[in-house]
Amino acid sequence: xxxxxxxxxxxxxxxxxxxxxxxxxxxxxxxxxxxxxxxxxxxxxxxxxxxxxxxxxxxxxxxxxxxxxxxxxxxxxxxxxxxxxxxxxxxxxxxxxxxxxxxxxxxxxxxxxxxxxxxxxxxxxxxxxxxxxxxxxxxxxxxxxxxxxxxxxxxxxxxxxxxxxxxxxxxxxxxxxxxxxxxxxxxxxxxxxxxxxxxxxxxxxxxxxxxxxxxxxxxxxxxxxxxxxxxxxxxxxxxxxxxxxxxxxxxxxxxxxxxxxxxxxxxxxxxxxxxxxxxxxxxxxxxxxxxxxxxxxxxxxxxxxxxxxxxxxxxxxxxxxxxxxxxxxxxxxxxxxxxxxxxxxxxxxxxxxxxxxxxxxxxxxxxxxxxxxxxxxxxxxxxxxxxxxxxxxxxxxxxxxxxxxxxxxxxxxxxxxxxxxxxxxxxxxxxxxxxxxxxxxxxxx
Amino acid sequence: xxxxxxxxxxxxxxxxxxxxxxxxxxxxxxxxxxxxxxxxxxxxxxxxxxxxxxxxxxxxxxxxxxxxxxxxxxxxxxxxxxxxxxxxxxxxxxxxxxxxxxxxxxxxxxxxxxxxxxxxxxxxxxxxxxxxxxxxxxxxxxxxxxxxxxxxxxxxxxxxxxxxxxxxxxxxxxxxxxxxxxxxxxxxxxxxxxxxxxxxxxxxxxxxxxxxxxxxxxxxxxxxxxxxxxxxxxxxxxxxxxxxxxxxxxxxxxxxxxxxxxxxxxxxxxxxxxxxxxxxxxxxxxxxxxxxxxxxxxxxxxxxxxxxxxxxxxxxxxxxxxxxxxxxxxxxxxxxxxxxxxxxxxxxxxxxxxxxxxxxxxxxxxxxxxxxxxxxxxxxxxxxxxxxxxxxxxxxxxxxxxxxxxxxxxxxxxxxxxxxxxxxxxxxxxxxxxxxxxxxxxxxx
Numbered sequence: 001x002x003x004x005x006x007x008x009x010x011x012x013x014x015x016x017x018x019x020x021x022x023x024x025x026x027x028x029x030x031x032x033x034x035x036x037x038x039x040x041x042x043x044x045x046x047x048x049x050x051x052x053x054x055x056x057x058x059x060x061x062x063x064x065x066x067x068x069x070x071x072x073x074x075x076x077x078x079x080x081x082x083x084x085x086x087x088x089x090x091x092x093x094x095x096x097x098x099x100x101x102x103x104x105x106x107x108x109x110x111x112x113x114x115x116x117x118x119x120x121x122x123x124x125x126x127x128x129x130x131x132x133x134x135x136x137x138x139x140x141x142x143x144x145x146x147x148x149x150x151x152x153x154x155x156x157x158x159x160x161x162x163x164x165x166x167x168x169x170x171x172x173x174x175x176x177x178x179x180x181x182x183x184x185x186x187x188x189x190x191x192x193x194x195x196x197x198x199x200x201x202x203x204x205x206x207x208x209x210x211x212x213x214x215x216x217x218x219x220x221x222x223x224x225x226x227x228x229x230x231x232x233x234x235x236x237x238x239x240x241x242x243x244x245x246x247x248x249x250x251x252x253x254x255x256x257x258x259x260x261x262x263x264x265x266x267x268x269x270x271x272x273x274x275x276x277x278x279x280x281x282x283x284x285x286x287x288x289x290x291x292x293x294x295x296x297x298x299x300x301x302x303x304x305x306x307x308x309x310x311x312x313x314x315x316x317x318x319x320x321x322x323x324x325x326x327x328x329x330x331x332x333x334x335x336x337x338x339x340x341x342x343x344x345x346x347x348x349x350x351x352x353x354x355x356x357x358x359x360x361x362x363x364x365x366x367x368x369x370x371x372x373x374x375x376x377x378x379x380x381x382x383x384x385x386x387x388x389x390x391x392x393x394x395x396x397x398x399x400x401x402x403x404x405x406x407x408x409x410x411x412x413x414x415x416x417x418x419x420x421x422x423x424x425x426x427x428x429x430x431x432x433x434x435x436x437x438x439x440x441x442x443x444x445x
Numbered sequence: 446x447x448x449x450x451x452x453x454x455x456x457x458x459x460x461x462x463x464x465x466x467x468x469x470x471x472x473x474x475x476x477x478x479x480x481x482x483x484x485x486x487x488x489x490x491x492x493x494x495x496x497x498x499x500x501x502x503x504x505x506x507x508x509x510x511x512x513x514x515x516x517x518x519x520x521x522x523x524x525x526x527x528x529x530x531x532x533x534x535x536x537x538x539x540x541x542x543x544x545x546x547x548x549x550x551x552x553x554x555x556x557x558x559x560x561x562x563x564x565x566x567x568x569x570x571x572x573x574x575x576x577x578x579x580x581x582x583x584x585x586x587x588x589x590x591x592x593x594x595x596x597x598x599x600x601x602x603x604x605x606x607x608x609x610x611x612x613x614x615x616x617x618x619x620x621x622x623x624x625x626x627x628x629x630x631x632x633x634x635x636x637x638x639x640x641x642x643x644x645x646x647x648x649x650x651x652x653x654x655x656x657x658x659x660x661x662x663x664x665x666x667x668x669x670x671x672x673x674x675x676x677x678x679x680x681x682x683x684x685x686x687x688x689x690x691x692x693x694x695x696x697x698x699x700x701x702x703x704x705x706x707x708x709x710x711x712x713x714x715x716x717x718x719x720x721x722x723x724x725x726x727x728x729x730x731x732x733x734x735x736x737x738x739x740x741x742x743x744x745x746x747x748x749x750x751x752x753x754x755x756x757x758x759x760x761x762x763x764x765x766x767x768x769x770x771x772x773x774x775x776x777x778x779x780x781x782x783x784x785x786x787x788x789x790x791x792x793x794x795x796x797x798x799x800x801x802x803x804x805x806x807x808x809x810x811x812x813x814x815x816x817x818x819x820x821x822x823x824x825x826x827x828x829x830x831x832x833x834x835x836x837x838x839x840x841x842x843x844x845x846x847x848x849x850x851x852x853x854x855x856x857x858x859x860x861x862x863x864x865x866x867x868x869x870x871x872x873x874x875x876x877x878x879x880x881x882x883x884x885x886x887x888x889x890x
Binding site: 153160163195 | 566572581605641839
């Protein structure tokens with residue numbers, strides 16, 4: 001008999017169906033036994049009477065066990081529950097077979113659990129409704145990112161993870177044994193997406209990047225998913241900001257449409273996206289604001305501290321009704337070699353960070369497109385006298401005509417965490433890698 | 446003035462526009478000069494008369510240079526060309542400015558070039574219309590793969606690249622320095638997608654995988670893009686075959702819809718997809734066929750050689766009108782530890798390869814879902830006495846209830862190469878990694 005998905009059960013009231021799913025809970029009332037069964041589309045109550053030949057077998061069923069059940073769909077005898085779409089129905093079991101028996105879960109399915117338990121038992125904690133909701137939201141975010149950019153004429157590409165050098169020049173990298181040579185893991189698709197602007201004008205990618213940073217914080221992962229785009233023929237960084245803003249609006253709209261139930265499970269609220277452009281201010285302006293309005297003295301500092309980002313987000317929400325705020329014009333010395341300097345604001349760059357709910361979720365800006373300017377900047381930044389000796393592959397694109405361009409990168413896990421109201425970006429990684437963990441803990445305690 | 450995309454130029458006949466693009470070619474007729482300009486949406490001819498104040502400057506323009514051009518759209522004076530949508534129009538230049546000058550390309554833009562030139566100058570060869578077509582097709586394949594599976598209730602996930610062990614057990618892996626520990630690069634998302642079947646029932650991923658195999662052939666890459674899915678609640682491997690078949694049909698349909706012009710550029714033909722299910726035969730049956738019909742003696746061999754795959758594809762096309770053929774039931778000893786054995790056919794597995802245009806493009810099948818069967822099989826396959834010491838993380842999923850399941854993996858580059866009629870899978874990788882190359886050659890010759 002063909003499998004009936006649980007969301008389709010109600011179309012078969014009065015008929016016999018075969019359903020397949022996992023046991024959520026068994027309630028044994030002595031003369032009658034109830035099994036709540038779930039598949040990817042919903043759940044349903046299955047009923048066995050005391051005289052059923054498999055009654056004793058059913059009494060031994062444990063949660064997470066896998067069952068195939070055949071029985072008649074009927075109106076539910078006790079209608080005091082309203083959970084799910086099948087709350088008014090049940091299946092009167094004629095027979096069932098078990099494909100896998102399960103041990104009892106080593107944690108309470110619905111209780112709060114600590115972060116070590118969450119990751120030690122990751123294959124199992126991913127079965128919790130809270131974790132299911134997080135990754136359904138994440139899938140919608142990635143899909144919406146691709147949809148928006150495809151619609152704007154961007155070409156998708158798959159960036160390589162094994163690279164010869166370090167794109168960001170300065171970030172700590174993981175080394176790889178590449179046959180008898182040494183290679184490293186990409187910290188960003190940056191150089192490749194710039195190269196591709198010369199070929200496809202507009203490109204984007206969603207892929208894994210790797211940072212060998214030793215710090216262990218709630219905002220960092222050693223392997224994460226970077227959503228990147230790069231676009232040619234821009235006037236300046238504000239074109240990139242406008243594209244990112246459109247993309248973020250689309251992501252929030254899609255999450256609102258597709259993930260309502262998931263946000264409810266997570267007790268998370270939708271971001272406030274203003275009708276008007278996102279608020280935007282220069283770093284130095286932000287520092288004056290922090291000092292004058294919030295008594296936080298940080299003028300002259302080269303970057304924002306986490307606390308500053310938090311206060312600026314609160315400010316933006318209160319004053320402009322936006323959960324998003326751009327901070328632009330970070331100092332040249334803190335930005336990578338390919339960053340475009342603002343001639344009208346010497347020492348500062350045509351770049352931005354996008355802050356959301358207290359944290360930087362994206363970094364971007366205009367890039368240098370002129371070959372000799374780039375050569376000069378690389379030498380200044382890295383100390384390499386002849387950049388062609390190290391960056392010849394990348395530099396080809398600039399020797400043979402590159403349009404003015406810019407782009408941005410955005411961490412999928414960090415954005416997902418903030419959308420879902422999670423405390424730690426690691427909770428938005430299915431299989432987080434940090435200094436102490438690759439699936440299992442790397443060190444005994 | 447706002448940028449006008451070249452595909453929109455015809456909407457402005459009689460008016461002034463500003464366009465931005467790269468120079469394809471400059472034709473200097475002495476008293477008049479033509480510049481063919483291209484952006485991502487098309488191309489147009491721009492005209493300067495001999496008395497134009499920038500005429501001398503225009504004479505020095507080189508292909509690949511980046512120009513912003515302002516001028517009036519008018520009917521074309523010489524209408525002897527029919528290339529592109531703007532063949533009947535031209536722009537009479539009032540002014541232009543150059544954002545980047547280009548050196549002359551180190552190869553002929555439209556000629557055949559050898560594979561070393563193709564990759565030595567990859568940032569530039571990706572600007573050729575042939576390479577543009579290949580990667581537009583590739584983008585459509587990846588998008589169609591995701592579309593189809595999302596529509597079938599599959600959940601997308603991002604598989605980790607840094608892993609503690611080797612999923613396939615036997616494939617050669619690249620080692621990674623992970624802080625003061627050793628890790629390796631994933632050869633497949635296999636164990637993760639199985640774990641996720643326990644949580645989400647149906648999952649898919651598109652991501653980079655890594656094989657440290659030393660052989661250098663036209664079908665192998667050391668880093669490639671693996672398109673994978675895994676599905677729960679199957680009866681056997683034929684459910685996986687049916688899902689893959691639906692997916693391949695959708696991919697071919699989408700490539701047909703979206704990539705007609707690209708296939709023309711590549712002189713490639715669309716695959717023949719039969720109305721009926723794809724032909725399918727057991728390995729032993731295929732070997733009898735090869736022997737009896739084609740005089741190729743290979744009965745008793747444990748796998749098909751490339752030559753055998755080629756002949757079987759020709760056979761399928763001739764006899765059944767299909768460019769695709771499934772070969773099932775490979776021997777247990779040649780398949781990974783998680784492979785499901787066929788009780789009705791001892792020594793053979795409920796698995797398949799999908800062959801297309803002479804080559805295996807996908808491998809899949811049913812997986813073991815029973816904990817004790819899996820433990821036994823791992824020990825037999827790997828020699829590890831207690832698999833829990835090595836695979837405890839993976840095995841959690843099986844201790845706590847796993848549905849019967851199966852899935853498949855398919856290399857994006859290999860499929861793209863075959864769809865585009867390329868000789869070498871590397872040509873379908875933007876930045877191919879092999880033993881001798883990471884962007885630049887690793888060894889002097």
